[in-house]
Amino acid sequence: MISKLAKIGKNLKMGRDCVIEEGAELGDNCVLGNFVVIAENVKIGDNVTVGNFSEFRPRVKIGNNVEIGSQTIIEEEVKLADNTSVGAHSILHEKSSFGDSTFIGSFCEIGIGLKVGKNCMIQGRNRTGDACTIEDNVTIKYGTILTSNVLLKENAFLGPNVITLGSNHERITIHGTVIGKNSYIGAGTKIAGAIQVADNIVTGAQSFVNKNLVEKGIYVGIPAKKIK
Numbered sequence: 157m158i159s160k161l162a163k164i165g166k167n168l169k170m171g172r173d174c175v176i177e178e179g180a181e182l183g184d185n186c187v188l189g190n191f192v193v194i195a196e197n198v199k200i201g202d203n204v205t206v207g208n209f210s211e212f213r214p215r216v217k218i219g220n221n222v223e224i225g226s227q228t229i230i231e232e233e234v235k236l237a238d239n240t241s242v243g244a245h246s247i248l249h250e251k252s253s254f255g256d257s258t259f260i261g262s263f264c265e266i267g268i269g270l271k272v273g274k275n276c277m278i279q280g281r282n283r284t285g286d287a288c289t290i291e292d293n294v295t296i297k298y299g300t301i302l303t304s305n306v307l308l309k310e311n312a313f314l315g316p317n318v319i320t321l322g323s324n325h326e327r328i329t330i331h332g333t334v335i336g337k338n339s340y341i342g343a344g345t346k347i348a349g350a351i352q353v354a355d356n357i358v359t360g361a362q363s364f365v366n367k368n369l370v371e372k373g374i375y376v377g378i379p380a381k382k383i384k
Contacts, residue, residue, distance in 0.1 A: 157176070159177050162179065162180045162181070162182070164176070164182050165183040165184035165186065166184040167185045168185075169188070173190060173191050174188050174192045174193070174194075175194065176194045177195050177196040177198075179198075180195070180198045180199075180200075181199050182204075183200060183201045183203070183204065185202055186200060186205070187204075187205045187206065189209070192209070192211070193211045194212045197215050198214065200222075201218055201219045201238070202220045202221070203222075204218055204222045205222075207225045207226030208227070210224055210225070210227060210228045210229070210230075211229050211230065213230065213234075214232050214233075215233045216230050216232070216233065216235075217233075217234075217235045217236070218236045219236055219238035219239070221239045225246065226244045227245050228242055228244060229247045230248045231247070232251070233250055234248045234252050236254050237253075237256045238257075239257045240255075240258050240259070240260075241258075241259045242260045243260060243262030243263070243264070244262045244263075246265070247264070248266045249265070250268055250269075251268060251269045252266050252268065253270070253271055253272065254272045255292065256274040257274055258273070258274060258275065259276070259277050261278060261279040261282065262280045264281065266284055267288060268286040269287045270284055270288050270289075271288075271289045272290045272294075273291045273293070274292050274293075275292055279297050280298055280299075282298070284302040284306070285302060285306070285322065287304055287305050289306075289308070291307075291308060292310050293311045294308045294311065294313070294314075295312075297314060297315050297318075298316045298317070300314050300316070300318045300319070301319045301320070302333075303321060303322030303331055304322060305332045306333045307334045309334070309337040309355070310337045311338045312335045312338070312340075313341065315342050315343035315361065317343060317344045318347070320333040321349050322349050323349060324349055330349030332349075333349065333352075334353065336352075336353050338355055338356045339355060340357075341359050342360045342362070343361045343362070344362040345360075345361070345362065345363045346363075347365045348364075348365060351365055351366070352368040353365065357373065358373070358375070359375050359376065360380075363375060363377060364379050365380045
């Protein structure tokens with residue numbers, strides 16, 4: 157079903173039982189799978205491909221040359237810039253935004269108000285809390301969990317299954333972890349709440365960071381200590 161008040165570009169290819177509500181706009185050469193729902197006032201650019209059973213909620217903005225996997229939900233006021241990609245079975249919560257040429261894998265859940273820069277790689281099965289910021293050229297490998305208000309600075313790299321914690325042993329909530337520019341956080345590293353990791357730091361796999369790391373170097377162990 158296409159609303160008479162929707163604007164459809166040239167060469168739309170659409171599967172069965174799709175819904176395009178009033179005020180929605182689709183650019184040229186878009187491809188929609190089966191059972192896709194595009195809510196009111198959604199804006200979609202040219203050359204966008206959407207998998208089966210995906211849903212766009214009101215006021216979403218999608219750029220040009222974007223790919224959306226099957227059974228993905230994109231909530232209100234999410235923005236995807238040009239050349240972005242979202243895998244299947246992911247949820248992008250409201251008011252999150254993603255810069256040019258950023259990739260989001262399958263089975264991800266992105267928190268409210270997340271801001272992601274350009275050329276970022278967020279692999280599959282990642283989870284973020286609300287109000288995180290991910291700057292340009294950041295890589296987050298498979299299975300990572302970020303608590304709320306985390307800042308990942310430019311060119312940071314998080315290995316698989318990294319966790320930033322959001323509370324201490326007294327069950328007091330502490331957010332605001334910062335990971336600096338060009339830092340490499342090894343696979344399975346755990347970082348305590350509100351820890352500050354400076355630029356150009358490396359942590360070894362399975363390390364536990366329980367204090368601020370302010371000096372450039374390599375840190376390993378439980379708790380993490382500088383070795384070089």
